[in-house]
Amino acid sequence: MADWIVERGIGEVRAARIEGGAIVEARIEPDDALRAGAILTARLVRRIPVRGEGIVAWDGGEALLHPLPHGVTEGATLLVEITRPAAPEPGKPKRARARPAAPDAVPRDAPSLADLPGARILGPFDPDLLGEAGWPLLIEEAITGQVAFPGGALSIALTPAMTLIDIDGDLAPAALALAGVRAAAQAIARLDLAGSIGIDLPTVGDKAVRIAAAEAVDAILPQPFERTAVNGFGFLQIVRRRTRLSLPEQFVHAPAHARALLRQAQRTGGSGERTLAAHPAVVAAIAARPDWTVAVEHTLGAPLALRAEASLAISAGHVQARFP
Known part of the structure; x- marks a missing residue:
């Protein structure tokens, strides 16, 4: 199993396990997060x-x-x-x-992502190994809930009861069910989905296909987890222990978008002042933490300017350098 790569970012720690040049598992830990184990x-x-x-x-x-x-x-x-x-x-x-807490317990902080066994720790001046492995696409999947795979796509939706994954595509039902459930299992690990998760597969009458779909989850998704069989309506439920917020849950709110935009700013080429244009809520989240701006300016060796644009979606922030 590949070791974790951990990046100490602005306001958060990011971690990814990379195999074959692609991210297979990822986690984001905000600096101010309440962590399990504390x-x-x-x-x-x-x-x-x-x-x-x-x-x-x-x-x-x-x-x-x-x-x-x-x-x-x-x-x-x-x-x-x-x-x-x-x-x-x-x-x-x-x-x-x-x-x-246990009777002999004492107050303590919880372990951090930086404590992952065998982790390679990266700083802002190190090569962008996460970016090379597809970190921007991962964040786009977390924000949009849309995950493409050959022959189809997943739609991931957060609900109060569970995270739902719908499989759709142009393949024949049996082929789509198998390809889709493999993609869903990979997305669960990659986007750090946990708690109760429901996967809605195309309805397949062949019991052997339903069994194969369930076995595909077992082969791909890291333990521990529990699951049901695929029922006759094509529904499979998975339960994973929930100790932190998934990536899609984090990107419900502006601070996660703010931290992602600051990462983009750190990695943007050019020289001179960098201007961050973003939704007002994102700009407000950055302005509320002057230390974040100072850290980015230290990395870039250039000042950072903020511009609020109400017409931009919360995920549509961008960075512009004064000189290319």
Whole structure:
């Protein structure tokens, strides 16, 4: 198995596992993210005994605690271990999740992507190995939810219940089901999809094809995960442990687009001042972190200017150098 390549970027750490010159797994970790594995002191603000859960809070955050420890009253402090960050779903964002820490635990930070075993750490002045392996295309897939494969395409949609992957194309149903489910399994790993994932395949009457489609997932998708069989309607469900936000979940909001645009700025050729034109929300996210601008200017050896353009989509920011 290939080692991970880890890039310390502006406001985030990026990691990718590359095989045959292409990214097969990728992760993005914002610097301010609440990471699974962190142990911190929290206060129990609400008991929900009917569900065996509670809500804990600390300075700057809160989480749903499960299971609810016996004998801990509301207002008491306890050590908790984060198991999943908050999920920014439309309408009703999900709280972070936590569990009571082990009796001998002490407060600690969670491991970072930079701690991946065997990882090769890259800085802003190193060769753009992620870009050479297709990082811009990966980000485009995360933003649009559209993933092409020979003979068809995947449409990935985030819903409150699960991440749904629809397979469509011009191949015969059996061939499309097999090609599509292979592409879906690869996309799940590449885009770091987790939690409950549903794949909608073309309806295929041949049971052997449905079995082959399920086995293709087993052969491609790294363990651990659980899955169902492909039912008669062509639906397959996969469950992967969710310890961080997937790439598509991160690009629901402006800060992820801001960090991606700053990466583009760092890698843009030319000289002189760089102008970043972007949606106002993206510009605001960059302006709110002056340290980000300073870091990019240090890399470029040139000043950075921001220009808000309301006509641009949130993902349509671009960089212009004063001199080519």
